[in-house]
Amino acid sequence: MSAPDLDALRARFPALRRVHAGRPVAYFDGPGGTQVPDAVIDAISRYLAEHNANTHWAYPTSVETDAILQASRAAAADFLGGAPDEVAFGNNMTTLTFHVARALGRGFAAGDELVVTDLDHHANVDPWLDLARERGLVVRHVGFDPATAQLDWSAFEAALSKHTRLVALGAASNAFGTINDVARAAPLVHARGALLFVDAVHYAAHERVDVRRLGADLLVCSSYKFHGPHAGLLWARRELIEQLDVPKLRPAPAEAPERLETGTQNHEGIAGIGAAIDFLASIGGPGPRREALDRAFAWMHARARTLVARLHGGLAALPKVRVLGLPADGPRTPTIAFTVAGRSSLDVARHLAQRAVFVSNGDFYATTAIARMGFGDDGVVRAGCALYTTEEEVDRLIAGVAEL
């Protein structure tokens, strides 16, 4: 594949034309939500303008709606490495996780154990804590090393037992960018007869997901983190979807995967998910979509390594700046958390915004992880590179922090 032209790629994102305080906006808020290309916006508005209907009826717009939803399911299967009937859509990762946790919990008994980590976003912790409260389950918490923001693997192994029924593990930390070795966890979890539930919300924007290589039993992500609309996706092994005792209306579909989808879906959003995946595949050039996605992610990954090295190096060289977690060349995404001595994270984010550099600050619902790092009250500043990030933008961010 020939390297995509970055200017041409950036031209596909209308949001990048926004000017703030006299400068083009540099969006480093991708870990909170990425910008959307024209193809996604078109797919959403075209659905509403031309195909808007409910499903499974005999007239053309309903038939077209069925076809659009099915096409997006096929795209999502290519994106995640599964089969179309293993993919369910939903509002967002959190709602899907609460829903599926409730269904899984119907098969758990008092004294059964769940494992969660301190590194995870609370969307992959609290649904399991809630379930444990309801059903008398025991929850084991796995810590991490604050120096590297990496999971404590000996604690992970120690948390597993013959009573473990499910392990909820983030594939990547939305706060520090750490990539967790899910494929290492899978055989340990499965050896205890437990299920591995993977939160790939942050991971899926940066790394090529392959549910089978990861060894997940269930995996969730959200398309607004990978240039799609605000809607979530869940993949689960087909037998699991068929067995799950999901809360649902009696007349609702009993087949996989629709049995996981409650009520009328966000059709335009699902159309947008398919378009986002096709947009990413288009970066990889022509050919079968899975292979195009492999190439696209390889290119995005290589760029991300360069950008994160520049960002990490530039920030770490500033005397009052502390960059948290792994070094630039560690197993990480291009998301960096940092603090500036004597400045609140809000101060830093506000200062950068005046230079049209948009970064997030706080704890990003990775509340335990940020508190364990010692930044519970104020949180940290988070800058995430995305596929449209340029070296000039990285330099502008570093210069903005240097001014402080």
Ligand SMILES: Cc1ncc(COP(=O)(O)O)c(C=O)c1O
């Ligand atoms: C790692 C991670 N997990 C879960 C979530 C929650 O996802 P959603 O907003 O789709 O519920 C987020 C959102 O920021 C996240 O970054």
